[in-house]
Amino acid sequence: MSTAPLAFLKGHGTENDFVIVPDPDNAVDLSAALVARVCDRRAGIGGDGVLHAVRSAAHPEARHMADEAEWFMDYRNADGSIAEMCGNGVRVFARYLEHAGLVAAGDVAVATRGGVKRVHLAKNGDVTVSMGRAVLPEAGVTVTVEDRSWPARNVNMGNPHAVAFVEDLAHAGSLSTEPLYAPAAVYPDGVNIEFVVDRGPRHVAMRVHERGAAETRSCGTGACAVAVAAARRDGVDPAATGTPVTYTVDVLGGTLVITELPDGQIEMTGPAVIVAEGRIDPAWLSETAV
Numbered sequence: 519m520s521t522a523p524l525a526f527l528k529g530h531g532t533e534n535d536f537v538i539v540p541d542p543d544n545a546v547d548l549s550a551a552l553v554a555r556v557c558d559r560r561a562g563i564g565g566d567g568v569l570h571a572v573r574s575a576a577h578p579e580a581r582h583m584a585d586e587a588e589w590f591m592d593y594r595n596a597d598g599s600i601a602e603m604c605g606n607g608v609r610v611f612a613r614y615l616e617h618a619g620l621v622a623a624g625d626v627a628v629a630t631r632g633g634v635k636r637v638h639l640a641k642n643g644d645v646t647v648s649m650g651r652a653v654l655p656e657a658g659v660t661v662t663v664e665d666r667s668w669p670a671r672n673v674n675m676g677n678p679h680a681v682a683f684v685e686d687l688a689h690a691g692s693l694s695t696e697p698l699y700a701p702a703a704v705y706p707d708g709v710n711i712e713f714v715v716d717r718g719p720r721h722v723a724m725r726v727h728e729r730g731a732a733e734t735r736s737c738g739t740g741a742c743a744v745a746v747a748a749a750r751r752d753g754v755d756p757a758a759t760g761t762p763v764t765y766t767v768d769v770l771g772g773t774l775v776i777t778e779l780p781d782g783q784i785e786m787t788g789p790a791v792i793v794a795e796g797r798i799d800p801a802w803l804s805e806t807a808v
């Protein structure tokens with residue numbers, strides 16, 4: 519482990535918060551242990567995950583996207599595990615690239631493990647990302663919290679989700695531990711679990727237990743999964759009608775607006791903010807190496 523100070527920024531999208539580690543040349547040894555320490559809310563900086571900002575050309579998982587997107591969002595969950603995609607993360611990542619002067623304001627392409635995502639930074643502070651298409655495998659699971667169980671819809675947004683419609687968000691309990699789900703084999707790599715209630719026509723609210731991070735105050739891929747699951751439950755499919763459909767999804771940290779287009783592409787809009795910049799103490803950093 520290098521003993522040089524490590525630059526970081528802190529940002530959030532609807533209070534899904536991230537530590538951004540700029541590392542253009544992929545020179546930082548970002549071990550799972552270091553990510554977990556950095557994300558620790560008492561002993562570290564605190565965050566739901568890390569956005570490791572690397573030039574696509576410098577990262578073996580992103581080199582093939584370098585012609586389309588100069589920057590790769592190497593996403594890590596708070597426990598140090600790797601995830602395919604992070605919807606709020608990619609919006610905050612684009613905000614960081616603009617803030618750092620690494621891209622022109624407006625339209626930005628970001629490489630992720632889920633492919634290249636196109637992001638639009640609007641002048642009013644909103645950030646819209648084209649998330650790609652949802653995949654809805656037939657096999658779902660039953661989700662259980664204490665003495666209540668619900669069937670959950672399986673939605674893949676590049677990463678796995680189980681969406682359960684519940685009567686009351688309080689029924690999800692404290693979400694300090696992962697809810698039970700069965701059969702577990704449906705999600706061999708784990709799953710993000712959303713609990714959803716109706717708020718009005720095409721308007722829902724959710725809580726989420728994120729794989730690798732416990733309950734977070736927002737999850738962008740989760741909000742997209744919820745919007746698609748709610749639309750299908752409501753008998754709405756833009757591919758069949760040729761008309762886009764928009765759902766408003768309230769999360770604990772704000773509101774996301776999700777539109778599914780007739781070709782299946784999903785667009786998500788919400789705020790993305792850079793809060794702070796700093797340097798991690800090299801002495802603290804070197805403790806992770808022992």
Ligand SMILES: N[C@@H](CCC[C@H](N)C(=O)O)C(=O)O
Binds near residue numbers: 604677729739
């Ligand atoms: N908060 C994210 C999702 C982050 C990854 C997730 N925990 C996983 O392991 O799949 C979002 O905004 O999408």
